[in-house]
Amino acid sequence: xxxxxxxxxxxxxxxxxxxxxxxxxxxxxxxxxxxxxxxxxxxxxxxxxxxxxxxxxxxxxxxxxxxxxxxxxxxxxxxxxxxxxxxxxxxxxxxxxxxxxxxxxxxxxxxxxxxxxxxxxxxxxxxxxxxxxxxxxxxxxxxxxxxxxxxxxxxxxxxxxxxxxxxxxxxxxxxxxxxxxxxxxxxxxxxxxxxxxxxxxxxxxxxxxxxxxxxxxxxxxxxxxxxxxxxxxxxxxxxxxxxxxxxxxxxxxxxxxxxxxxxxxxxxxxxxxxxxxxxxxxxxxxxxxxxxxxxxxxxxxxxxx
Numbered sequence: 001x002x003x004x005x006x007x008x009x010x011x012x013x014x015x016x017x018x019x020x021x022x023x024x025x026x027x028x029x030x031x032x033x034x035x036x037x038x039x040x041x042x043x044x045x046x047x048x049x050x051x052x053x054x055x056x057x058x059x060x061x062x063x064x065x066x067x068x069x070x071x072x073x074x075x076x077x078x079x080x081x082x083x084x085x086x087x088x089x090x091x092x093x094x095x096x097x098x099x100x101x102x103x104x105x106x107x108x109x110x111x112x113x114x115x116x117x118x119x120x121x122x123x124x125x126x127x128x129x130x131x132x133x134x135x136x137x138x139x140x141x142x143x144x145x146x147x148x149x150x151x152x153x154x155x156x157x158x159x160x161x162x163x164x165x166x167x168x169x170x171x172x173x174x175x176x177x178x179x180x181x182x183x184x185x186x187x188x189x190x191x192x193x194x195x196x197x198x199x200x201x202x203x204x205x206x207x208x209x210x211x212x213x214x215x216x217x218x219x220x221x222x223x224x225x226x227x228x229x230x231x232x233x234x235x236x237x238x239x240x241x242x243x244x245x246x247x248x249x250x251x252x253x254x255x256x257x258x259x260x261x262x263x264x265x266x267x268x269x270x271x272x273x274x275x276x277x278x279x280x281x282x283x284x285x286x287x288x289x290x291x292x293x294x295x296x297x298x299x300x301x302x303x304x305x
Contacts, residue, residue: 068098072107079111087111102131106138109145118145136162140172152179170200174209181213189213204234208243215247223247231263238268245277254281 075090091108094101109124122145128138143158159176162169177192193210200206207230214223227244231237245260258281264274 066097068094068101068104071097072101072104075104075111076107079107079114084111084114088115100131102128102135102138105131106135106141109138109141113141113144113148118148121145134165136166136169136172139165140169140175143172143175147175147179147182150182152183155179168199170196170203170206173199174203174206177206178209181209181216186213186217202233204230204237204240207233208237208240211240211243211247215243220247220251224251236267238264238271238274241267242271242274242277245274249277249281254285257281258285 071090071094075087075094078084078090079087088108088111091104091111094104095108098104105124105128109121109128112118112121112124122142125138125142125145128135129142132138139158139162143155143162146152146155146158156176156179159172159179162172163176166172173192173196177189177196180186180189180192190210190213193206193213196203196206197210207226211223211226211230214220214226224244224247227240227247230240231244234240241260241264245257245264248254248257248260258278261274261278261281264271265278268274
């Protein structure tokens with residue numbers, strides 16, 4: 001396959017729409033590969049709240065290193081803050097203190113997914129389910145392992161089982177939708193993404209993922225609406241900003257697209273989609289040539305329609 005950067009480098013104004021579609025297709029593929037690794041959480045705690053939780057729990061665990069519940073809570077706070085080494089240590093200590101602690105096994109499995117160790121993740125989810133066969137987070141976590149391995153049938157079975165136990169589980173709908181999206185079952189994926197959004201209105205990731213399904217169906221107005229909502233909910237979602245830029249470029253709103261690409265680059269300077277799009281449009285439009293200048297000229301709040 002020809003690299004997307006090569007295609008984009010050769011595309012002039014007449015070919016920009018085709019190049020944008022190539023990039024959007026890559027975004028859809030990336031979403032299906034990395035869905036379990038995204039920061040989709042139904043808890044949505046802020047960085048300040050996570051920090052306060054860690055400080056508070058430090059006092060407890062320092063006084064009683066054998067408190068499995070406190071270790072598990074602190075590990076969860078570390079995990080939400082992206083401090084996976086410390087989360088792993090706390091969950092392992094919680095398990096050592098209480099080998100029957102199924103929640104700690106499931107939480108450690110989620111950390112192993114983040115670290116890319118699917119074998120250890122699967123083992124921890126299996127142990128959690130041995131201890132508590134109907135524990136939904138472990139079913140969803142094991143489903144995520146299967147999905148990342150492209151073992152869609154057992155993944156779907158785990159998600160279906162989780163939903164049979166709790167039909168209000170937004171994460172199960174979201175994860176199942178990623179499978180349907182990867183299999184090209186767009187209408188069914190849209191239904192599950194929509195259900196996840198209704199159950200968890202503050203989560204950005206289902207909106208971003210549903211936008212990719214709309215893009216695949218060439219429903220760009222609806223995709224743009226979802227991307228606008230995603231970046232409002234999570235302003236630091238660089239890939240959502242980059243994808244938003246690609247949609248705007250496809251609609252020939254080049255000035256707005258360049259601004260969206262610039263925002264993505266401010267958040268993630270190595271974002272290939274945003275860099276290619278920003279450079280491509282800068283070669284067509286007169287004016288500022290750097291993403292930093294584009295950002296300086298535009299207030300964040302004005303970037304959304």
